[in-house]
Amino acid sequence: MQNNPSVLVLDKNENSREVIRGYIQEAGFVSDVLLFDDYNKGYEKLKEIGxxxxxxxxxxxxxxxxxEEAAEKIKLHTSRLVITSSDYSTNTIIKALRAGAKEFLPKPVLRDDLIRVLSVLSSINPDNESQQSKIITLYSNKGGIGKTTIAINLAAELAKVTKTKVALIDLNLQLGDISTFLNLNPAFDVNYVIKNMLDKDEDIFIKAFEKYKDTSLYVLSDPSYIEQSESITPQQITELFRALKKVFPYIVVDMSANIDANSLKILDCSDWIIFTTIVNIPAIRNAQRCLNLFRSRRYPKDKVKIIINRYMDNDEIKVExxxxxxxxxxxWKVPNNYFTIMEAVNKGVIIEEINPASNIAENFKEFASKVSDDIIEQEVIQYRF
Ligand SMILES: Nc1ncnc2c1ncn2[C@@H]1O[C@H](COP(=O)(O)OP(=O)(O)OP(=O)(O)O)[C@@H](O)[C@H]1O
Ligand SMILES: [Mg+2]
Structure with missing residues (x-):
């Protein structure tokens, strides 16, 4: 049983500090309340307390x-950060959550809101904290549409934009090619991790992933032998995701076009499905069939995002x-740019390293920002005052 946490209040307004202290002292589950108007002194105390x-x-x-700077310093010591502000516009809430706040409270802080937030946060064991984590899966029921290209480059840009750990998981169990696209020689693969690593602590678990250069992108490649893929069950996929969610705020998944029991499990477990199509009649007909499948599985409407790959302004078929x-x-639309992509694949690097100013590199940066903003915004919807 962990001890009750201390609460550190950083607030320049004396009245607010005292009101918050009063509310907290009424709640029995906090061991100590420390008030600071000088934020630097507050960080020093936080360092000391741990x-x-x-x-x-x-x-x-x-x-x-x-x-941002303050949140960075605080997050080195605790992830249980609550932000308050007298400006509670959607923009401010988004900024707070993007900076890493677990909760946002409008000012003046209401007693019941504060008690609810503290009671949730104090029940989290800081040594074993499960975080808000999102599984984003690239899918198309047609092969060769660009799933792997998009999964890799979106994941790499997400790691940069969010400055957090992003896992890139190759669940194209028989024909995965992420490690080829990124020129990696991984020591472990998804089959090994599923069979041996799911119960390991974070510091050991994360060693099974191949870090892409000096980034926070962690890659887990497909099984080394085709027959190994056959021994992976839907139940094990669920367990893999559970373990991943404890470590990575974002999990980007690449998978095959097939619909089988494992694929359905991957799709069911995903928070977002980025369904990819291209602009031609057969692909769009296939997309229609796949969207019907998603409807029959009663996926929430904002779980499935449809994107067009290899988009060209002069396509005969229009987006409308x-x-x-x-x-x-x-x-979203990802532009056609065969030469830059092929050069990236041939050199085993992400597109940005080939030409950061190219339309496609710019596009992936903007795409990653949009995805991370929209994920945060979905969370903001719960804040209705
Ligand atoms: N936006 C794009 N512009 C030009 N070429 C692209 C684009 N996206 C992907 N390609 C090319 O399309 C081909 C297929 O891409 P990719 O391997 O990413 O598809 P996939 O859906 O993962 O295929 P599979 O179903 O075989 O796993 C590759 O040669 C890739 O370079
Ligand atoms: Mg692929």
Whole structure:
């Protein structure tokens, strides 16, 4: 049984500090309340206390850049950060969550809201914390459509944009090619991890992943032998995702076009499915059939995002035509750029390393920002005041 956490309040307004202290003292599950108007003194105290601490930081009068800087410092010691502000526009809430806050409270802080948040955060064991984590799966029921290309480059850019650990998992169990595309020689693969590593602690578990250069992208490749893929069960896929979610805030999955029991399990477990199509009639007909499958599985509407790969402005079929046929909006378009992509594949690197100014490299950067913003925004929806 862990001890009750301490609460550290960083707030420049004396009245607010005292009100918050009063509310917290009424709640029995906090061991100590420490108030600071000087944030630097607050960080020093946090360093001293260590992990079992909840920080409530007010940003009402802070600049955006100092918010990020402050959150970075706090997150080195605790992830249990609550941000308060008298400005509770969607933009401010998004900024707070993007900076790593677990909760946002509008000011003046209400007693019941504060108690609810503290009671949730104090029940988290800091040594074994499960985080809000998202599984984003690239899928198309047609082969050769660009799933692997997009999974790799989206994951790499997500790692940069979010500055957090992103896992890239090759669940194309028989024909995976992420390690070839990235020129990696992994010591472990997904089959080994499923059979041997799922119960290991984070520091050992993460060693099974191949880090892509000096980035926070962690790659897990497909099984080395085709027959190994046959021994992987849907239950093991669920267990793999459970273990991944404890370590990685974002998990990007590449998979095969087949629909079998394992694929359905991957799709069911995903938070987002990025369904990829190209602009031609057979691909769009296939997309229609696949979307019907998703509807029959009652996936929530915002789970499936449809994107177009190899997009060209002068395509004969227009985006509106595709949207009308599928009855869904197109979420994103990735431009056609065969030469840059082939050069990246041949050199075993991500597209940005070939030409960061190319339309396709720019596109992946913007795509990753949109995905991370939209994921945060989905979380913001729960904050209705
Ligand atoms: N935006 C793009 N512009 C030009 N070429 C592309 C684009 N995206 C992918 N390609 C090319 O299309 C081919 C198939 O891409 P990729 O291997 O990523 O598809 P896939 O859906 O993963 O295929 P599989 O079903 O075999 O796993 C590759 O040669 C790749 O270089
Ligand atoms: Mg592929």
């Amino acid at each position: 992990g079992n601490c909840i920080v409530i930081m007010d940003i009402s009068s802070e600049e955006d850049s100092s918010l 035509d595709i949207e009308n046929t599928l009855g869904e909006k197109i979420y």
